[in-house]
Amino acid sequence: MTLKLYTLRIADGREPSPFVWRARMALAHKGLAVERVPIGYGEKHKLAFSGQGLVPVLVDGERWVNDSWAIAQYLEDTYPDRPTLFGGAKGRAMALFINRWADVETLGALRLLLWPATWDHIPAADQAYFRADRETKAGMTLEAMRAEPEAKIAAFRRVLEPARQTLARQPYLCGDKPGYADYCLFGGFMWGKTVSPHRLLAADDPIHRWRAELLAAFDGMAAADPGYPVD
Amino acid sequence: MTLKLYTLRIADGREPSPFVWRARMALAHKGLAVERVPIGYGEKHKLAFSGQGLVPVLVDGERWVNDSWAIAQYLEDTYPDRPTLFGGAKGRAMALFINRWADVETLGALRLLLWPATWDHIPAADQAYFRADRETKAGMTLEAMRAEPEAKIAAFRRVLEPARQTLARQPYLCGDKPGYADYCLFGGFMWGKTVSPHRLLAADDPIHRWRAELLAAFDGMAAADPGYPVD
Structure with missing residues (x-):
């Protein structure tokens, strides 16, 4: 029975969700083949079976699991x-800390930079929803979020x-070797690669070397996915 | 052969170093008896055998190890x-990340609050050295550091x-169960307890419960050490 993973897909085959990327890397780490079931922002009804509306959702035969951390627990167990x-x-306990750190600090620092970039790559039919939702969360317009990208990148690097x-x-x-904690951090970089041409890391940053290795891992799965070139 | 641990001691038996606290908790975790050898800021020559001037230094028979992370590696191995x-x-690899997070983020947020408080509890003979060193590091006077403690506590909590x-x-x-990553974070709280009457955590913070358990661990070793009451 092939596993299925519900993912978010926007224009041109791009899959920006950092949480889906955590699950994709975890599945590849386990050497598990997975059939992706991409949905758009307007297709959350396709997740109704899971009792909620967010990707990723993993389906394994009769079972399903939502939430990237829960998916990682499920795969390990x-x-x-x-x-x-x-x-x-x-290690599992410490990975939860690193997961939360990646959420709070790294995704927290990226969202004002990457929400407008994501908007640029979503189908027109979903743009009104996305704009309203993210502008409410950020307390500012998408246009305001576009200000000073270099300052946002500097904050992210910090x-x-x-x-x-x-x-x-x-x-x-x-x-x-990489493990789930690595994939937690890597998911944010994949969000960036998918929607933004900005250079998130300096070439001499030790994280640059690490990111290149994860882009190349699993036969270059992450590198090959639709998005901007990473340098 | 009893292990010896060189520690920093200031007035009234207080031992403020968060790095020494990491080593003390790690030794207690391993169930190892240790004889502390306290030194003052002006007695770094007593560490000359280790080729450097910072505590903690662990001496185990003919061997010595300096640097709290290296001491933890030594004890585990x-x-x-x-x-x-x-x-x-x-787990060891992820603990290094949490160690560095604790250094950069938590000690980084505490230092402007706790350097003046530390100065308040060091022998007069060491105050000039301490003032010059910390004022250079902070780029401001100890008196300037004392401004707005509540804002500094809020930044720490964040x-x-x-x-x-x-x-x-x-x-x-x-x-x-606790492990070294817990002690990395806990060390900063012990620095606070040792020198500052400020309330670092709200009572309903999940970290408050965790700190209370570590204060009580190992027969209340940390709770019993000289410092301010923790509530």
């Missing part, structure tokens, strides 16, 4: 003989400092 | 049959958000 995402109970110091000392956040 | 600090290779969300879902950053 259901496929324990495949490569581990967490490396045991303590919150990355703990990851930078870590990746200067070891290949991945999870050590010699 | 040298005493593998005692309770683990990291829970394996992936950077704790990833830990708050994590500790709302699980007992410790390392899961059901």
Whole structure:
């Protein structure tokens, strides 16, 4: 039985959700084939079976799981003989912290930069919804969010400092090999690659090297996905 | 052979170093008895054997280790049959990230609040050195640092958000039991307890519950150390 993953797809095959990217990387890490079921912003009714309206949703035979963190737990617990995402109970617990750090700090720093960029790549039919929702969340218009992108990039680079110091000392956040904590951070970079031509990292940043390795991982799965060139 | 740990001691037996606290908690976690060798700011020559001037320095027979992270590695590798600090290779790698996060974000947010408070509790003979060093690092006088403590506490509470969300879902950053990542964050709170009467956490903060448990851990070792009451 092939796994199915509901994903968000916007124009030109782009899949911007950082949470979907966490799930896609986790599935690839486990070596699990998955059939993606892309939906648009206006098709949340297709997720009604899951009792909520957000991607990713994983369907495994008769079972389904929503929420990227819950999906990672499900994969680790259901496929324990495949490569581990967490490396045991303590690792799983610490990965939750890194997940929340990535949410609060890195996605928090990216959203004013990437919401307008996302809007630029969504079908016209979904733009009114997206504009209203994100402008309410941000407390400003999409046009206001476009101001000073370089300052937003600088703020993003600043919150990355703990990851930078870590990746200067070891290949991945999870050590010699990547793990779920790496994918939590990587999801934000994939959101950026998918919708924005901005350069999020300087070439000499240790995180740049790490990102390049994750773009190339799993036969270049992330690098090959529709989006802007990353340099 | 009893282990020895060089620590920083200021007035009234207070030991403010967050890095020493990481090492003390790690030693207690491993169930290792340790003899503390307290030194003052003016006694760095007593660390000359280690080729540098910062505490903590651990001495184990003929060997010595400086730097709190290196000490944690040493304890885990040298005493593998005692309770683990990291829970394996992936956990160790993720703990480095949390260590750096605690350094950059939490100690970064605390230093302007706690440097003047530390100065208030150091022997007069060391005050000139401390003032010059910290004022250079901060780019302002100790008196300027004392401005708006409530704003500094608010900034500290804000950077704790990833830990708050994590500790709302699980007992410790390392899961059901504390581990080294917990001690990395806890060290900053012990710096606060040692020198400052300020209330760093609201009573309904999930981190407050976690801190209380670590204060009580190891027969109340941290709670019993000289400092201000924590509420």
